[in-house]
Structures are given as C-alpha cells and as structure tokens.
Amino acid sequence: MLRLRIERARWPRHGLYLTDTPRPDCPDCEGDGGIEYPYGDSEGEYAGSNWEPCHCVNESCRWLILPLPSRRLPRNATDPWLNEPPF
Known part of the structure; x- marks a missing residue:
C-alpha cells in the first residue's frame, strides 16, 4: 500500500513530486525509510556513513506533479535585481 506525500526535488528535474513514504510502524527502520551504517577509517575515526533503504x-515510485523552473542564469548574464535595495 502506498503512503503518498509531496516532495520538492531537483533531480532528475526541478519540480514537485508525489512520492512514497516509509511505513511509520516498520520494525526495521522505525519509520526513517532506511538504516544508516556509520563507518570509520583505518585510525578508527568517523569517516562517513552509508544509507541502505528499507x-x-x-x-522508484515518483510522479511529477508540477515542473518548476530552475533558477539558472547564463554565464555571461548578470542578475538585474542584484543592485536593487531591499525595500
């Protein structure tokens, strides 16, 4: 059974997506949607963590609801609003 929510994402395309959510009563991930495994380097210090989805x-269940424009300017263009005062 799908538990749907709206999510803003930038990849693969800027937009609002309808996505699946983790089960809140899941005994494995406790509603987080995955399990985090921290790991250390050869000295025993924290070096990062891996995420395994539950x-x-x-x-993979994602549907684009509303495409949003990306706020990119061409490299040779400047933003015309940068010199505007805030009020």
Whole structure:
C-alpha cells in the first residue's frame, strides 16, 4: 500500500513530486525509510556513513506533479535585481 506525500526535488528535474513514504510502524527502520551504517577509517575515526533503504518504502515510485523552473542564469548574464535595495 502506498503512503503518498509531496516532495520538492531537483533531480532528475526541478519540480514537485508525489512520492512514497516509509511505513511509520516498520520494525526495521522505525519509520526513517532506511538504516544508516556509520563507518570509520583505518585510525578508527568517523569517516562517513552509508544509507541502505528499507523494504517498506519504494523509492522508484515518483510522479511529477508540477515542473518548476530552475533558477539558472547564463554565464555571461548578470542578475538585474542584484543592485536593487531591499525595500
């Protein structure tokens, strides 16, 4: 059963997407949607973490609802509003 929510994403395209959410009563991930595994380097210091998605959420279920424009300017153009005062 899908539990849907609206999410703003930049990849693969800027827009609002309808996505699946993790099951809040999942015994494996406790509603987080995945399990984080921190790891260390050869000295034993924290070096980062890996994220393994849980089986209770399907990350491939995404539907684009509303495409949003990306706020990119051409390299040779300047923003005309940069010199405007805030009021």
